[in-house]
Amino acid sequence: MATMIILDFQCCFIFISLCSIFSFLCYKLFFKKPSGSIRGCDLPPSLPSLPIIGHLHLLLSTLPHKSLQKLSLKYGSLISLRIFNNPIVLVSSASVAYEIFRTHDVNISFRGSPPIDDSLFVGSWSFIFSPYGDHWKFMKKLMVTKLLGSQALERSRFVRADELHRFYVSLLDKAGKKETVDMVKETMKLSNNSICKMIVGRSCSEENGEAEKARSLASESIALVNKVVLGSLLRPPFKKLLSSLFRKEVMALSSRFDELLERILKEYEEKLDGHQGTELMDALLEAYQDENAEYKITRNHIKSFVADLLFAGTDTTAQTTQWTMAEIIKNPDILERLREEIDTVVGKTRLIQETDLPKLPYLQAVVKEVLRMHPPGSFFARVPQEGCRIGEFYVPEETPLIVNVYAVMRDPEYWEDPDEFKPERFLTSSKSGKEDEKREKALKYIPFGGGRRGCPGENLAYVILGSVVGMMVQGFDWRIKGDRVDLEESIKGLTLTMAHPPKFIPVARTVNPLISNLPNHKL
Numbered sequence: 462m463a464t465m466i467i468l469d470f471q472c473c474f475i476f477i478s479l480c481s482i483f484s485f486l487c488y489k490l491f492f493k494k495p496s497g498s499i500r501g502c503d504l505p506p507s508l509p510s511l512p513i514i515g516h517l518h519l520l521l522s523t524l525p526h527k528s529l530q531k532l533s534l535k536y537g538s539l540i541s542l543r544i545f546n547n548p549i550v551l552v553s554s555a556s557v558a559y560e561i562f563r564t565h566d567v568n569i570s571f572r573g574s575p576p577i578d579d580s581l582f583v584g585s586w587s588f589i590f591s592p593y594g595d596h597w598k599f600m601k602k603l604m605v606t607k608l609l610g611s612q613a614l615e616r617s618r619f620v621r622a623d624e625l626h627r628f629y630v631s632l633l634d635k636a637g638k639k640e641t642v643d644m645v646k647e648t649m650k651l652s653n654n655s656i657c658k659m660i661v662g663r664s665c666s667e668e669n670g671e672a673e674k675a676r677s678l679a680s681e682s683i684a685l686v687n688k689v690v691l692g693s694l695l696r697p698p699f700k701k702l703l704s705s706l707f708r709k710e711v712m713a714l715s716s717r718f719d720e721l722l723e724r725i726l727k728e729y730e731e732k733l734d735g736h737q738g739t740e741l742m743d744a745l746l747e748a749y750q751d752e753n754a755e756y757k758i759t760r761n762h763i764k765s766f767v768a769d770l771l772f773a774g775t776d777t778t779a780q781t782t783q784w785t786m787a788e789i790i791k792n793p794d795i796l797e798r799l800r801e802e803i804d805t806v807v808g809k810t811r812l813i814q815e816t817d818l819p820k821l822p823y824l825q826a827v828v829k830e831v832l833r834m835h836p837p838g839s840f841f842a843r844v845p846q847e848g849c850r851i852g853e854f855y856v857p858e859e860t861p862l863i864v865n866v867y868a869v870m871r872d873p874e875y876w877e878d879p880d881e882f883k884p885e886r887f888l889t890s891s892k893s894g895k896e897d898e899k900r901e902k903a904l905k906y907i908p909f910g911g912g913r914r915g916c917p918g919e920n921l922a923y924v925i926l927g928s929v930v931g932m933m934v935q936g937f938d939w940r941i942k943g944d945r946v947d948l949e950e951s952i953k954g955l956t957l958t959m960a961h962p963p964k965f966i967p968v969a970r971t972v973n974p975l976i977s978n979l980p981n982h983k984l
């Protein structure tokens with residue numbers, strides 16, 4: 462009997478000890494709050510959360526940019542959230558966005574560690590995920606001087622003119638057959654081909670299915686990135702858990718990227734099809750092959766760089782084109798004013814070209830207003846390397862800052878009638894005012910992010926969007942199937958898309974096709 466009592470007591474003791482250890486682990490993992498006030502400032506205020514998961518449900522809601530915008534209007538423009546035991550700070554106002562870029566730009570020029578190290582996409586070779594340092598600076602310099610800076614864009618203008626003309630001809634064909642246009646699919650073709658040609662000197666071939674592969678890789682990576690990007694912001698063990706959950710899917714995508722890009726790269730090196738090299742690819746290969754190069758990179762760095770550019774530049778421009786055409790068709794007055802501007806500046810016989818854009822301020826204002834109201838990237842994240850003071854609050858080091866781009870650009874404190882589509886608001890702004898004011902305005906208008914880690918493709922995006930939308934307004938009248946344009950939103954991957962994209966029907970405006978200024982133009 463005594464032995465049984467001792468055994469029972471031992472079991473009970475072991476059970477209680479295990480329970481205590483388990484509770485302690487749970488507390489450490491799930492409930493431990495970020496440390497309290499530091500250096501006389503408090504952490505940003507928090508809001509009620511769910512046990513264990515914290516505020517994860519808010520980030521995973523159907524339209525997180527909207528639900529978090531609502532919460533920020535109630536609780537403040539800088540609030541603390543928690544995902545399991547991981548603290549996160551949410552930025553939702555134009556003034557806080559301005560302050561973080563003005564005061565802490567270098568400190569917040571990090572995106573967290575890559576979710577899956579050995580993947581070409583979202584891995585440690587990626588430019589997008591590389592820490593702010595020598596590698597990033599070297600690649601950014603190449604990117605600007607050889608591909609995306611204004612002089613490089615001027616040199617590659619004919620590549621995009623060719624693609625624009627091709628798109629115009631395909632729309633004429635659809636108009637003739639009274640067919641509908643899948644706006645995202647068609648503009649993805651244009652942006653994908655343009656970016657590919659600008660990087661490797663040729664677009665992916667339609668004949669052998671290469672082009673379709675490249676487009677579907679870009680779309681799939683966007684759908685997948687949402688799932689894995691959260692992992693880059695979490696601490697172990699959740700980071701590891703998320704990575705292992707999606708590892709198989711990511712690695713499968715990575716090896717398909719690898720297959721496609723290795724083939725393109727080999728062909729480029731052997732110059733099999735006699736194409737001309739590009740400045741960017743020549744410089745990348747030199748940094749890879751030349752022992753005495755200024756900075757050495759690996760073959761995987763090159764492939765990952767190309768994958769990053771296709772991923773970052775394709776869907777964003779396609780979704781924005783679709784939103785723009787939907788807003789224009791929904792607002793006939795805006796369409797009429799646009800057409801008047803284009804007909805006056807460009808005329809009715811030749812096709813619009815990129816060099817016309819500086820003389821078309823209303824067209825530029827329409828595109829800017831679309832990006833303000835429907836930014837394709839409704840969030841971006843940064844991770845401060847040192848603790849920093851933002852306003853009256855303190856954000857500890859390594860605490861991810863998530864910027865709600867959508868909320869910042871509809872901040873009622875800064876934007877008049879933030880939910881109204883009013884392109885005129887951009888007509889007076891950009892050129893007038895003092896330098897400080899211009900800088901402040903730029904840091905509060907953030908569809909392309911901000912600071913040194915802001916989007917390097919901004920200029921390219923504006924010329925593609927301006928010329929494509931300009932061409933569609935100049936060359937066609939537009940009908941849609943159904944009686945109205947529905948602007949309801951949906952989130953696909955990380956991109957803000959239309960929940961019910963209209964079926965666009967083009968009707969050619971002129972009997973004779975518009976003439977393109979291409980050197981070898983034939984219709």
Ligand code: HEM
Pocket residue numbers: 588589590656769770771773774775777778781836837838841842907908909910911912913914915916917918919921922
């Ligand atoms: C409408 C079109 C586009 C939009 C709205 C857009 C938006 C963005 C945003 C919000 C970011 C994150 C910025 C930040 O963290 O501050 C970004 C980064 C980036 N974008 Fe874009 N983008 C567009 C087009 C392009 C194009 C055409 C390219 C190039 C072909 C491009 C290449 C990149 C790259 C490489 C980064 C990462 C920059 C870095 O980490 O340093 N984007 N973009």
